[in-house]
Amino acid sequence: MSAVDALPAVASGPARRISTRFLRSELWMIFGRRRNWAGLAVLAAVPILMAIAVKVSGNGTGGGGDGGPDFFASITDNGLFVALAALTVELGLFLPIAIASISADAIAGEANQGTLRYLLAVPVGRTRMLAVKYTAVVIFAVAATLVVAVTGTLIGLALFGGGPVTLLSGAQVSFGEGLVRLLGICAYLSVGLAALGAMGMFVSTLTEQPIGATIAIVMLSVASFILDSIPQIEWLHPYLLTHWWMSFGDLLRDPIGFDAIRSGLVTAGAYAVIFLTAAWARFSGRDVTS
Protein backbone atom coordinates (compact mmCIF):
# COMPACT_ATOMS: atom_id res chain seq x y z
CA MET A 1 0.00 0.00 0.00
CA SER A 2 1.62 3.21 -1.07
CA ALA A 3 0.98 6.03 1.30
CA VAL A 4 -0.10 8.40 -1.41
CA ASP A 5 -2.60 5.93 -2.88
CA ALA A 6 -4.21 5.20 0.44
CA LEU A 7 -4.89 8.82 1.31
CA PRO A 8 -7.97 9.43 -0.87
CA ALA A 9 -9.62 6.25 0.41
CA VAL A 10 -9.71 7.79 3.86
CA ALA A 11 -10.10 11.41 3.00
CA SER A 12 -12.32 11.84 0.00
CA GLY A 13 -13.95 8.48 -0.77
CA PRO A 14 -17.51 9.47 0.17
CA ALA A 15 -17.09 13.01 -1.14
CA ARG A 16 -17.06 11.79 -4.73
CA ARG A 17 -20.73 10.94 -5.07
CA ILE A 18 -22.07 14.08 -3.42
CA SER A 19 -22.46 17.69 -4.30
CA THR A 20 -19.80 20.14 -3.17
CA ARG A 21 -22.31 22.17 -1.20
CA PHE A 22 -21.07 21.20 2.24
CA LEU A 23 -17.45 21.68 1.20
CA ARG A 24 -18.25 25.12 -0.20
CA SER A 25 -20.02 26.00 3.03
CA GLU A 26 -16.96 24.81 4.95
CA LEU A 27 -14.61 26.93 2.82
CA TRP A 28 -16.85 29.90 3.25
CA MET A 29 -16.73 29.37 7.03
CA ILE A 30 -12.91 29.38 6.90
CA PHE A 31 -12.30 32.13 4.37
CA GLY A 32 -15.22 34.31 5.42
CA ARG A 33 -14.13 34.52 9.02
CA ARG A 34 -12.47 37.70 10.20
CA ARG A 35 -10.09 35.86 12.50
CA ASN A 36 -8.69 33.91 9.56
CA TRP A 37 -8.41 37.04 7.44
CA ALA A 38 -6.23 38.50 10.18
CA GLY A 39 -4.10 35.36 10.18
CA LEU A 40 -3.62 35.48 6.41
CA ALA A 41 -2.78 39.19 6.67
CA VAL A 42 0.02 38.36 9.13
CA LEU A 43 1.35 35.73 6.72
CA ALA A 44 1.32 38.34 3.94
CA ALA A 45 2.96 40.99 6.13
CA VAL A 46 6.18 39.02 6.65
CA PRO A 47 7.48 39.19 3.04
CA ILE A 48 6.48 42.86 2.86
CA LEU A 49 8.43 43.68 6.03
CA MET A 50 11.41 41.66 4.86
CA ALA A 51 11.51 43.32 1.45
CA ILE A 52 11.25 46.80 2.92
CA ALA A 53 13.95 46.06 5.51
CA VAL A 54 16.36 44.81 2.86
CA LYS A 55 15.57 47.75 0.60
CA VAL A 56 16.12 50.29 3.36
CA SER A 57 19.37 48.76 4.65
CA GLY A 58 20.63 48.24 1.12
CA ASN A 59 21.96 44.71 1.62
CA GLY A 60 20.65 41.24 2.34
CA THR A 61 23.44 39.63 4.37
CA GLY A 62 22.55 37.59 7.41
CA GLY A 63 19.12 36.09 7.90
CA GLY A 64 18.00 32.77 6.55
CA GLY A 65 16.99 30.36 9.23
CA ASP A 66 16.42 26.86 10.49
CA GLY A 67 19.12 25.36 8.30
CA GLY A 68 17.32 26.22 5.11
CA PRO A 69 18.96 27.87 2.14
CA ASP A 70 19.92 31.51 2.59
CA PHE A 71 17.77 33.45 0.20
CA PHE A 72 18.27 36.82 1.85
CA ALA A 73 21.53 37.42 0.05
CA SER A 74 19.86 36.99 -3.33
CA ILE A 75 16.91 39.29 -2.67
CA THR A 76 18.61 42.41 -4.08
CA ASP A 77 19.43 40.49 -7.28
CA ASN A 78 15.92 39.25 -7.94
CA GLY A 79 12.56 40.02 -6.33
CA LEU A 80 11.50 36.36 -6.57
CA PHE A 81 13.80 35.57 -3.68
CA VAL A 82 11.63 37.64 -1.33
CA ALA A 83 8.97 34.94 -1.73
CA LEU A 84 11.51 32.17 -1.08
CA ALA A 85 13.03 33.93 1.94
CA ALA A 86 9.57 34.59 3.36
CA LEU A 87 8.52 30.94 2.93
CA THR A 88 11.72 29.84 4.70
CA VAL A 89 11.11 32.18 7.62
CA GLU A 90 7.40 31.43 7.99
CA LEU A 91 7.79 27.68 7.71
CA GLY A 92 9.26 27.58 11.20
CA LEU A 93 6.26 28.96 13.05
CA PHE A 94 3.72 31.14 11.23
CA LEU A 95 2.58 28.64 8.61
CA PRO A 96 2.32 25.79 11.18
CA ILE A 97 0.26 28.08 13.45
CA ALA A 98 -2.10 28.90 10.58
CA ILE A 99 -2.62 25.23 9.69
CA ALA A 100 -2.87 24.26 13.34
CA SER A 101 -5.62 26.76 14.09
CA ILE A 102 -7.74 25.72 11.10
CA SER A 103 -7.33 21.97 11.55
CA ALA A 104 -7.78 22.12 15.32
CA ASP A 105 -11.03 23.97 14.76
CA ALA A 106 -12.38 21.26 12.46
CA ILE A 107 -14.07 19.02 15.04
CA ALA A 108 -13.16 20.63 18.37
CA GLY A 109 -14.49 24.01 17.23
CA GLU A 110 -17.87 22.59 16.27
CA ALA A 111 -17.97 20.54 19.49
CA ASN A 112 -17.10 23.61 21.52
CA GLN A 113 -19.94 25.59 20.02
CA GLY A 114 -22.39 22.69 20.20
CA THR A 115 -22.94 22.86 16.46
CA LEU A 116 -21.40 19.40 16.09
CA ARG A 117 -24.51 17.68 17.42
CA TYR A 118 -26.75 19.56 15.01
CA LEU A 119 -24.51 18.76 12.01
CA LEU A 120 -24.52 15.09 12.97
CA ALA A 121 -28.30 15.17 13.34
CA VAL A 122 -28.79 16.74 9.87
CA PRO A 123 -27.37 14.07 9.26
CA VAL A 124 -23.75 14.45 8.20
CA GLY A 125 -22.07 11.04 8.35
CA ARG A 126 -18.97 11.11 10.50
CA THR A 127 -16.65 9.86 7.76
CA ARG A 128 -18.09 12.44 5.39
CA MET A 129 -17.59 15.17 7.97
CA LEU A 130 -13.90 14.26 8.39
CA ALA A 131 -13.46 14.04 4.60
CA VAL A 132 -15.01 17.44 3.92
CA LYS A 133 -13.25 19.13 6.84
CA TYR A 134 -9.87 17.71 5.85
CA THR A 135 -10.35 18.71 2.22
CA ALA A 136 -10.97 22.25 3.43
CA VAL A 137 -7.80 22.12 5.58
CA VAL A 138 -5.77 21.02 2.54
CA ILE A 139 -7.21 23.86 0.46
CA PHE A 140 -6.36 26.28 3.24
CA ALA A 141 -2.79 24.95 3.38
CA VAL A 142 -2.41 25.65 -0.35
CA ALA A 143 -3.97 29.09 0.04
CA ALA A 144 -1.75 30.04 3.00
CA THR A 145 1.40 29.02 1.14
CA LEU A 146 0.29 30.91 -1.96
CA VAL A 147 -0.48 34.04 0.07
CA VAL A 148 3.14 34.16 1.23
CA ALA A 149 4.56 33.32 -2.20
CA VAL A 150 2.37 35.70 -4.19
CA THR A 151 2.78 38.61 -1.78
CA GLY A 152 6.55 38.01 -1.67
CA THR A 153 6.82 37.87 -5.46
CA LEU A 154 4.76 41.04 -5.95
CA ILE A 155 6.59 43.15 -3.35
CA GLY A 156 9.92 41.72 -4.55
CA LEU A 157 9.20 42.64 -8.15
CA ALA A 158 8.08 46.10 -7.09
CA LEU A 159 11.22 46.84 -5.03
CA PHE A 160 13.95 44.79 -6.72
CA GLY A 161 12.67 43.91 -10.19
CA GLY A 162 12.67 40.49 -11.88
CA GLY A 163 14.83 39.10 -14.63
CA PRO A 164 16.66 35.77 -14.99
CA VAL A 165 16.93 33.73 -11.78
CA THR A 166 20.26 32.44 -10.53
CA LEU A 167 19.63 28.99 -9.02
CA LEU A 168 21.35 27.64 -5.92
CA SER A 169 23.55 25.50 -8.14
CA GLY A 170 24.73 28.59 -9.98
CA ALA A 171 22.90 28.07 -13.27
CA GLN A 172 20.55 30.75 -14.59
CA VAL A 173 16.98 30.15 -15.71
CA SER A 174 14.38 32.49 -17.15
CA PHE A 175 12.08 34.38 -14.80
CA GLY A 176 9.16 32.30 -16.11
CA GLU A 177 10.86 29.06 -15.15
CA GLY A 178 11.73 30.60 -11.81
CA LEU A 179 8.02 31.21 -11.23
CA VAL A 180 7.17 27.63 -12.18
CA ARG A 181 9.75 26.36 -9.72
CA LEU A 182 8.31 28.63 -7.02
CA LEU A 183 4.88 27.11 -7.70
CA GLY A 184 6.43 23.66 -7.38
CA ILE A 185 7.89 24.69 -4.02
CA CYS A 186 4.45 25.92 -2.89
CA ALA A 187 2.94 22.57 -3.87
CA TYR A 188 5.65 20.66 -1.99
CA LEU A 189 5.28 22.77 1.14
CA SER A 190 1.47 22.50 0.96
CA VAL A 191 1.80 18.71 1.10
CA GLY A 192 3.94 18.98 4.22
CA LEU A 193 1.55 21.42 5.85
CA ALA A 194 -1.43 19.25 4.86
CA ALA A 195 0.22 16.36 6.72
CA LEU A 196 0.48 18.64 9.76
CA GLY A 197 -3.22 19.38 9.19
CA ALA A 198 -3.92 15.64 9.41
CA MET A 199 -2.27 15.61 12.84
CA GLY A 200 -4.48 18.59 13.67
CA MET A 201 -7.61 16.69 12.63
CA PHE A 202 -6.69 13.86 14.97
CA VAL A 203 -6.01 16.15 17.93
CA SER A 204 -9.25 17.94 17.10
CA THR A 205 -11.24 14.74 17.62
CA LEU A 206 -9.75 14.31 21.10
CA THR A 207 -10.98 17.51 22.70
CA GLU A 208 -13.71 20.12 22.78
CA GLN A 209 -11.20 22.95 23.18
CA PRO A 210 -9.98 24.26 19.80
CA ILE A 211 -7.41 26.58 21.41
CA GLY A 212 -5.90 23.69 23.34
CA ALA A 213 -5.77 21.61 20.19
CA THR A 214 -4.09 24.46 18.29
CA ILE A 215 -1.42 24.84 20.95
CA ALA A 216 -0.83 21.09 21.00
CA ILE A 217 -0.24 20.97 17.24
CA VAL A 218 2.05 24.02 17.24
CA MET A 219 4.03 22.42 20.07
CA LEU A 220 4.30 19.18 18.10
CA SER A 221 5.65 20.99 15.06
CA VAL A 222 8.10 23.10 17.09
CA ALA A 223 9.22 19.97 18.97
CA SER A 224 9.81 18.32 15.62
CA PHE A 225 12.06 21.21 14.55
CA ILE A 226 13.94 21.04 17.88
CA LEU A 227 14.50 17.28 17.64
CA ASP A 228 15.69 17.80 14.09
CA SER A 229 18.38 20.19 15.34
CA ILE A 230 19.90 17.72 17.85
CA PRO A 231 22.67 15.86 16.00
CA GLN A 232 22.90 13.07 18.62
CA ILE A 233 19.58 11.67 17.49
CA GLU A 234 20.25 11.78 13.81
CA TRP A 235 18.67 8.33 13.33
CA LEU A 236 15.32 9.92 14.22
CA HIS A 237 15.52 12.82 11.77
CA PRO A 238 14.22 11.07 8.63
CA TYR A 239 11.03 10.18 10.56
CA LEU A 240 10.30 13.78 11.52
CA LEU A 241 7.68 15.50 9.38
CA THR A 242 9.45 18.87 9.45
CA HIS A 243 12.87 17.38 8.67
CA TRP A 244 12.08 17.38 4.98
CA TRP A 245 10.40 20.75 4.72
CA MET A 246 13.59 22.76 4.18
CA SER A 247 14.57 20.42 1.37
CA PHE A 248 12.38 22.53 -0.89
CA GLY A 249 15.61 24.31 -1.93
CA ASP A 250 16.41 21.18 -3.99
CA LEU A 251 13.78 22.36 -6.43
CA LEU A 252 16.04 25.34 -7.12
CA ARG A 253 18.96 23.30 -8.36
CA ASP A 254 19.88 22.23 -11.85
CA PRO A 255 19.27 19.38 -12.25
CA ILE A 256 16.54 19.22 -9.63
CA GLY A 257 17.45 16.93 -6.71
CA PHE A 258 14.40 14.74 -6.27
CA ASP A 259 15.71 12.35 -3.58
CA ALA A 260 14.92 14.48 -0.55
CA ILE A 261 11.73 15.79 -2.19
CA ARG A 262 10.50 12.24 -2.72
CA SER A 263 11.34 11.28 0.87
CA GLY A 264 9.54 14.39 2.06
CA LEU A 265 6.40 13.50 0.09
CA VAL A 266 6.41 9.88 1.32
CA THR A 267 6.89 11.01 4.92
CA ALA A 268 4.07 13.54 4.61
CA GLY A 269 1.82 10.90 3.02
CA ALA A 270 2.57 8.44 5.81
CA TYR A 271 1.83 11.04 8.48
CA ALA A 272 -1.43 11.97 6.74
CA VAL A 273 -2.59 8.35 6.43
CA ILE A 274 -1.70 7.46 10.02
CA PHE A 275 -3.32 10.49 11.61
CA LEU A 276 -6.42 10.56 9.39
CA THR A 277 -6.98 6.89 10.18
CA ALA A 278 -6.55 7.62 13.86
CA ALA A 279 -8.94 10.58 13.60
CA TRP A 280 -11.50 8.37 11.86
CA ALA A 281 -11.12 5.56 14.39
CA ARG A 282 -11.53 7.99 17.24
CA PHE A 283 -14.38 10.07 15.83
CA SER A 284 -16.54 7.42 14.20
CA GLY A 285 -17.26 5.68 17.48
CA ARG A 286 -17.18 8.61 19.83
CA ASP A 287 -20.12 9.66 21.98
CA VAL A 288 -20.96 13.26 21.17
CA THR A 289 -22.09 14.78 24.44
CA SER A 290 -21.16 18.38 23.74
Add this chain to the structure above:
Amino acid sequence: MTVGDELAIASWGLTKRFGRQVAVDGIDLAVPRGQVYGFLGPNGSGKTTTIRLLLGLIRPTAGRHELLGEPIPAAAARILPRVGSLVEGPAFHPYLSGGDNLARLDAADRTANPATAKRRISTALERVGLLAAAGKRYRAYSLGMRQRLALAATLLSHRDLLILDEPTNGLDPQGTREVRSLITALAADGTTVMLSTHLLSEVEQICGHVGVMHLGRLVAQAPLRELRAAAVPRARVETDRPDDAASVMRELGLTDIEVHDEAATGLLGPVPAEKVVAALVHDGVAVRGFAVVAPDLEDLFVSLTGEGFDVSG
Protein backbone atom coordinates in the same frame (compact mmCIF):
# COMPACT_ATOMS: atom_id res chain seq x y z
CA MET B 1 -39.84 -6.88 14.91
CA THR B 2 -40.76 -3.73 13.07
CA VAL B 3 -43.78 -1.85 14.26
CA GLY B 4 -43.13 1.02 11.93
CA ASP B 5 -46.70 1.45 10.83
CA GLU B 6 -47.97 2.56 14.20
CA LEU B 7 -44.95 3.91 16.02
CA ALA B 8 -42.77 6.87 15.09
CA ILE B 9 -40.30 6.05 17.86
CA ALA B 10 -39.83 2.59 19.34
CA SER B 11 -37.08 1.35 21.62
CA TRP B 12 -36.31 -1.93 23.31
CA GLY B 13 -34.32 -1.95 26.52
CA LEU B 14 -32.42 1.18 25.51
CA THR B 15 -29.65 1.69 28.08
CA LYS B 16 -26.77 4.12 28.45
CA ARG B 17 -24.15 3.95 31.15
CA PHE B 18 -21.44 6.57 31.62
CA GLY B 19 -18.83 4.77 33.69
CA ARG B 20 -20.70 3.43 36.70
CA GLN B 21 -23.58 5.86 36.37
CA VAL B 22 -26.68 4.61 34.57
CA ALA B 23 -28.14 7.59 32.71
CA VAL B 24 -30.83 5.69 30.81
CA ASP B 25 -31.95 2.37 32.18
CA GLY B 26 -33.61 -0.08 29.80
CA ILE B 27 -36.43 2.07 28.48
CA ASP B 28 -39.06 0.85 26.03
CA LEU B 29 -40.38 3.93 24.26
CA ALA B 30 -43.51 3.72 22.13
CA VAL B 31 -44.41 7.02 20.48
CA PRO B 32 -47.47 6.60 18.26
CA ARG B 33 -47.47 8.29 14.86
CA GLY B 34 -49.28 11.57 14.56
CA GLN B 35 -49.28 12.20 18.30
CA VAL B 36 -47.76 14.90 20.46
CA TYR B 37 -45.88 12.83 23.02
CA GLY B 38 -44.89 14.58 26.22
CA PHE B 39 -41.56 13.29 27.49
CA LEU B 40 -41.73 14.40 31.06
CA GLY B 41 -39.23 14.32 33.84
CA PRO B 42 -37.23 16.50 36.19
CA ASN B 43 -33.82 17.81 35.19
CA GLY B 44 -31.29 15.01 35.31
CA SER B 45 -33.79 12.21 34.80
CA GLY B 46 -32.24 11.08 31.51
CA LYS B 47 -34.42 12.86 28.93
CA THR B 48 -31.62 14.54 27.01
CA THR B 49 -29.45 11.43 27.08
CA THR B 50 -32.40 9.50 25.65
CA ILE B 51 -32.75 12.06 22.85
CA ARG B 52 -29.04 11.83 22.07
CA LEU B 53 -29.43 8.06 21.89
CA LEU B 54 -32.44 8.37 19.58
CA LEU B 55 -30.49 10.60 17.16
CA GLY B 56 -27.41 8.37 17.20
CA LEU B 57 -25.18 11.01 18.80
CA ILE B 58 -24.21 8.53 21.50
CA ARG B 59 -24.19 4.75 21.34
CA PRO B 60 -26.37 2.67 23.62
CA THR B 61 -24.68 0.41 26.15
CA ALA B 62 -27.53 -2.02 25.50
CA GLY B 63 -30.81 -2.15 23.62
CA ARG B 64 -31.87 -0.81 20.25
CA HIS B 65 -34.38 1.57 18.71
CA GLU B 66 -36.20 2.58 15.55
CA LEU B 67 -37.27 5.94 14.19
CA LEU B 68 -40.11 5.99 11.67
CA GLY B 69 -39.95 2.21 11.48
CA GLU B 70 -36.26 1.86 10.63
CA PRO B 71 -33.31 0.98 12.85
CA ILE B 72 -30.91 3.71 13.94
CA PRO B 73 -28.00 4.16 13.36
CA ALA B 74 -28.16 1.69 10.43
CA ALA B 75 -30.75 3.74 8.52
CA ALA B 76 -29.70 7.15 9.87
CA ALA B 77 -28.70 8.57 6.48
CA ARG B 78 -32.16 7.80 5.10
CA ILE B 79 -34.29 8.56 8.17
CA LEU B 80 -32.68 11.54 9.91
CA PRO B 81 -33.44 14.00 7.07
CA ARG B 82 -37.11 13.36 7.92
CA VAL B 83 -36.48 14.08 11.59
CA GLY B 84 -36.13 17.60 12.95
CA SER B 85 -34.47 17.90 16.32
CA LEU B 86 -33.67 20.35 19.05
CA VAL B 87 -31.16 18.90 21.50
CA GLU B 88 -30.16 20.55 24.77
CA GLY B 89 -30.76 24.09 23.64
CA PRO B 90 -29.78 26.01 20.52
CA ALA B 91 -26.19 26.01 19.19
CA PHE B 92 -25.06 28.09 16.23
CA HIS B 93 -22.01 29.94 14.98
CA PRO B 94 -22.06 33.28 16.81
CA TYR B 95 -20.38 35.27 14.04
CA LEU B 96 -22.87 34.17 11.37
CA SER B 97 -26.34 35.63 10.94
CA GLY B 98 -29.41 33.54 11.71
CA GLY B 99 -30.11 33.07 8.02
CA ASP B 100 -26.50 32.07 7.26
CA ASN B 101 -26.56 29.57 10.09
CA LEU B 102 -29.62 27.92 8.58
CA ALA B 103 -28.00 27.97 5.12
CA ARG B 104 -25.02 26.17 6.63
CA LEU B 105 -27.21 23.39 8.05
CA ASP B 106 -29.11 23.13 4.78
CA ALA B 107 -25.85 22.86 2.82
CA ALA B 108 -24.84 19.93 5.01
CA ASP B 109 -28.05 18.07 4.14
CA ARG B 110 -27.47 15.84 1.13
CA THR B 111 -31.20 15.42 0.58
CA ALA B 112 -32.00 19.14 0.51
CA ASN B 113 -32.56 20.82 -2.84
CA PRO B 114 -30.18 23.80 -3.19
CA ALA B 115 -32.52 25.48 -5.67
CA THR B 116 -35.20 25.95 -3.03
CA ALA B 117 -32.87 26.65 -0.10
CA LYS B 118 -33.49 30.41 0.02
CA ARG B 119 -37.25 30.02 0.00
CA ARG B 120 -37.26 27.23 2.57
CA ILE B 121 -35.01 29.22 4.88
CA SER B 122 -37.22 32.30 4.78
CA THR B 123 -40.35 30.20 5.23
CA ALA B 124 -38.83 28.53 8.29
CA LEU B 125 -37.74 31.88 9.72
CA GLU B 126 -41.17 33.32 9.11
CA ARG B 127 -42.92 30.44 10.86
CA VAL B 128 -41.00 31.17 14.05
CA GLY B 129 -41.34 34.94 13.69
CA LEU B 130 -37.66 35.58 13.07
CA LEU B 131 -37.66 36.80 9.48
CA ALA B 132 -36.99 40.40 10.48
CA ALA B 133 -33.87 39.39 12.41
CA ALA B 134 -32.58 36.97 9.75
CA GLY B 135 -29.61 39.18 8.84
CA LYS B 136 -28.53 39.84 12.42
CA ARG B 137 -25.54 38.02 13.84
CA TYR B 138 -26.45 35.11 16.09
CA ARG B 139 -24.23 36.65 18.76
CA ALA B 140 -26.73 39.51 19.10
CA TYR B 141 -29.77 37.24 19.49
CA SER B 142 -31.60 37.00 22.81
CA LEU B 143 -32.15 33.56 24.34
CA GLY B 144 -35.71 33.54 23.00
CA MET B 145 -34.52 34.39 19.49
CA ARG B 146 -31.90 31.65 19.67
CA GLN B 147 -34.54 29.17 20.68
CA ARG B 148 -36.70 30.29 17.75
CA LEU B 149 -33.78 29.89 15.36
CA ALA B 150 -33.23 26.34 16.60
CA LEU B 151 -36.92 25.67 15.94
CA ALA B 152 -36.61 27.19 12.47
CA ALA B 153 -33.77 24.75 11.78
CA THR B 154 -36.12 21.85 12.49
CA LEU B 155 -38.53 23.23 9.88
CA LEU B 156 -36.06 23.60 7.00
CA SER B 157 -37.57 20.69 5.13
CA HIS B 158 -40.57 18.45 5.48
CA ARG B 159 -40.35 16.40 8.66
CA ASP B 160 -42.33 13.38 9.71
CA LEU B 161 -40.98 13.49 13.23
CA LEU B 162 -39.85 16.31 15.48
CA ILE B 163 -37.84 15.60 18.62
CA LEU B 164 -37.84 18.77 20.67
CA ASP B 165 -35.90 19.12 23.89
CA GLU B 166 -37.40 21.92 26.02
CA PRO B 167 -38.48 24.04 23.04
CA THR B 168 -40.04 26.82 25.10
CA ASN B 169 -37.01 27.30 27.31
CA GLY B 170 -36.14 30.99 27.55
CA LEU B 171 -39.21 32.22 25.69
CA ASP B 172 -41.49 34.92 27.06
CA PRO B 173 -45.18 34.05 27.61
CA GLN B 174 -46.10 35.30 24.14
CA GLY B 175 -43.31 33.25 22.54
CA THR B 176 -44.32 30.21 24.57
CA ARG B 177 -47.89 30.50 23.29
CA GLU B 178 -46.66 30.88 19.70
CA VAL B 179 -44.42 27.85 19.93
CA ARG B 180 -47.17 25.75 21.46
CA SER B 181 -49.60 26.70 18.73
CA LEU B 182 -46.89 25.99 16.15
CA ILE B 183 -46.43 22.50 17.58
CA THR B 184 -50.17 21.95 17.60
CA ALA B 185 -50.40 23.07 13.97
CA LEU B 186 -47.54 20.78 12.92
CA ALA B 187 -49.18 17.87 14.69
CA ALA B 188 -52.46 18.65 12.93
CA ASP B 189 -50.55 18.26 9.63
CA GLY B 190 -49.59 14.75 10.68
CA THR B 191 -46.11 15.37 12.11
CA THR B 192 -45.30 13.30 15.17
CA VAL B 193 -43.82 15.41 17.95
CA MET B 194 -41.82 14.16 20.90
CA LEU B 195 -41.76 17.04 23.32
CA SER B 196 -39.30 16.73 26.16
CA THR B 197 -40.14 19.06 28.98
CA HIS B 198 -40.13 19.54 32.72
CA LEU B 199 -43.17 21.80 32.51
CA LEU B 200 -46.28 19.92 33.56
CA SER B 201 -48.55 22.63 32.18
CA GLU B 202 -47.00 22.25 28.74
CA VAL B 203 -47.84 18.55 28.71
CA GLU B 204 -51.37 19.20 29.92
CA GLN B 205 -51.98 21.74 27.18
CA ILE B 206 -50.68 20.05 24.06
CA CYS B 207 -49.80 16.39 24.62
CA GLY B 208 -52.01 13.40 23.95
CA HIS B 209 -49.48 10.85 25.15
CA VAL B 210 -47.08 11.00 28.05
CA GLY B 211 -43.93 9.18 29.04
CA VAL B 212 -42.56 9.92 32.48
CA MET B 213 -38.85 9.58 33.17
CA HIS B 214 -37.46 9.19 36.65
CA LEU B 215 -33.85 8.36 37.54
CA GLY B 216 -33.20 7.04 34.03
CA ARG B 217 -36.23 4.78 33.93
CA LEU B 218 -39.49 5.23 32.05
CA VAL B 219 -41.88 4.88 34.98
CA ALA B 220 -45.09 5.44 33.01
CA GLN B 221 -46.14 5.66 29.40
CA ALA B 222 -49.73 5.96 28.26
CA PRO B 223 -52.30 8.28 26.73
CA LEU B 224 -52.70 11.20 29.13
CA ARG B 225 -56.41 10.33 29.48
CA GLU B 226 -55.63 6.83 30.74
CA LEU B 227 -53.04 8.07 33.18
CA ARG B 228 -55.53 10.50 34.63
CA ALA B 229 -58.25 7.86 34.88
CA ALA B 230 -55.95 5.55 36.78
CA ALA B 231 -55.03 8.23 39.25
CA VAL B 232 -56.91 8.69 42.51
CA PRO B 233 -59.16 11.77 42.78
CA ARG B 234 -58.89 14.14 45.70
CA ALA B 235 -61.77 15.46 47.82
CA ARG B 236 -61.70 19.10 48.81
CA VAL B 237 -63.82 20.45 51.63
CA GLU B 238 -64.19 24.18 52.18
CA THR B 239 -64.98 24.91 55.80
CA ASP B 240 -64.17 27.25 58.65
CA ARG B 241 -63.02 24.26 60.73
CA PRO B 242 -60.45 22.54 58.48
CA ASP B 243 -58.83 20.64 61.37
CA ASP B 244 -62.09 18.95 62.34
CA ALA B 245 -62.82 18.21 58.69
CA ALA B 246 -59.41 16.64 58.35
CA SER B 247 -59.95 14.32 61.31
CA VAL B 248 -63.33 13.22 59.95
CA MET B 249 -61.69 12.48 56.60
CA ARG B 250 -58.90 10.56 58.33
CA GLU B 251 -61.44 8.41 60.19
CA LEU B 252 -63.16 7.60 56.90
CA GLY B 253 -59.91 6.28 55.47
CA LEU B 254 -58.83 9.14 53.18
CA THR B 255 -55.07 9.44 52.78
CA ASP B 256 -52.52 12.19 52.21
CA ILE B 257 -54.70 14.67 54.06
CA GLU B 258 -53.72 18.31 53.82
CA VAL B 259 -55.05 21.13 55.97
CA HIS B 260 -55.23 24.61 54.49
CA ASP B 261 -56.53 27.94 55.86
CA GLU B 262 -60.17 27.35 55.10
CA ALA B 263 -60.14 23.96 53.47
CA ALA B 264 -58.97 20.40 53.88
CA THR B 265 -58.18 17.89 51.15
CA GLY B 266 -57.49 14.19 51.00
CA LEU B 267 -57.15 11.39 48.48
CA LEU B 268 -60.47 9.58 48.19
CA GLY B 269 -59.30 6.09 47.38
CA PRO B 270 -62.22 3.65 47.53
CA VAL B 271 -64.31 5.96 49.74
CA PRO B 272 -67.42 7.29 47.96
CA ALA B 273 -67.50 11.09 47.88
CA GLU B 274 -71.09 11.36 49.17
CA LYS B 275 -70.11 9.44 52.31
CA VAL B 276 -67.56 12.15 53.13
CA VAL B 277 -70.19 14.90 52.97
CA ALA B 278 -72.63 12.87 55.05
CA ALA B 279 -69.98 12.21 57.70
CA LEU B 280 -68.98 15.86 57.85
CA VAL B 281 -72.58 16.99 58.26
CA HIS B 282 -73.18 14.27 60.82
CA ASP B 283 -70.25 15.54 62.91
CA GLY B 284 -71.47 19.11 62.65
CA VAL B 285 -68.67 20.44 60.45
CA ALA B 286 -70.12 23.23 58.36
CA VAL B 287 -69.44 22.54 54.71
CA ARG B 288 -69.25 25.66 52.55
CA GLY B 289 -68.14 23.85 49.47
CA PHE B 290 -67.23 20.38 48.37
CA ALA B 291 -65.48 19.18 45.26
CA VAL B 292 -63.90 16.06 43.85
CA VAL B 293 -60.83 17.27 42.06
CA ALA B 294 -59.33 15.23 39.25
CA PRO B 295 -55.68 14.86 40.11
CA ASP B 296 -53.40 17.37 38.47
CA LEU B 297 -50.31 16.18 36.72
CA GLU B 298 -48.17 17.06 39.67
CA ASP B 299 -50.12 14.67 41.91
CA LEU B 300 -49.80 12.10 39.17
CA PHE B 301 -46.13 12.63 39.03
CA VAL B 302 -45.74 12.30 42.78
CA SER B 303 -47.78 9.10 42.77
CA LEU B 304 -45.61 7.68 39.98
CA THR B 305 -42.22 8.57 41.35
CA GLY B 306 -42.87 8.87 45.07
CA GLU B 307 -41.21 12.26 45.19
CA GLY B 308 -41.64 15.85 44.17
CA PHE B 309 -40.62 17.45 40.96
CA ASP B 310 -37.02 18.15 41.89
CA VAL B 311 -33.70 17.48 40.31
CA SER B 312 -32.84 13.81 40.34
CA GLY B 313 -29.45 13.14 41.86
